Amino acid sequence: MRTFFLFFISIIAMTSVAAQGVSMSPTRLFFTGAPGETVTEKVILHNSSNKDYVLSINYKDWKRELDGNKIYFESGALDNSNASWLSTLQNTVSVAAGATKEVLVTMQIPENASTSELTNSMLFFTQLPTQEDKTTSSSTGLGIITLFEFGLHVYYTPLANNNKSLEITNIEEITDAASKKAAISITNDGNVVNDATVEFELTNTETGEEIKLDPTSISMMPDTHQVVQFNLPEGISGEFLGVAIIKMAGSNDLRVGEKHFSF
8 A cells, every 4th residue: 555644734833833742942043143154053842742753854945925925945946045054963853752852953154145135944843754653554544644844944144134124015905706805015125034013904984983903923034025915894885094004023113004995
């Protein structure tokens, strides 16, 4: 019987991720330093289960589409990749049941690295199947082995980069047969990774009724663009003032944009 491998990709949060009793912290590594310098950061893997795990370590490139979704590429495929700068002491790591493992990730910044351009990549910890997994899979007759994978964002920020800025470039209504949406176009015109919360609210200019929609969290690389969409209430009708607010993490700086809507 042919064996098929089904990979469950864990959701990447801002602080830690967990799957099958294994957790990782942090999920983002921020390196900084001068060209030619070697810098190291630490990743902690904790296995709270009663099973030993072996994880392989590999690298990918990635970028976000306009809607914020990530697309992955082979390591070194993108111009702003730093995957080849990274190394760990081993290509696999074993985490015993109930144990905690420390993994040192080293970045060798090239001598010719840009002193202004931020680079990024993704480091993956992928569960390797054990003989027990294969035996269990065969005994069930399904031929499926369920594995898990952690993705760790890796950024290199040049020492001089400290400009945190986002700008709202457009607000528009998007209507299709099923729904109405407000689309907020945002540009990272700074030179660092920028985490932010995007809020959108509508005020009926005739009645004063306020509609506040659920905020959306974003994380943007420098010189990138993203469109954040908000689903508008069904049956909305009337004249409204729409207000978009961007709240940048670690800063009291706000960006506010307004647009009049007629539904």
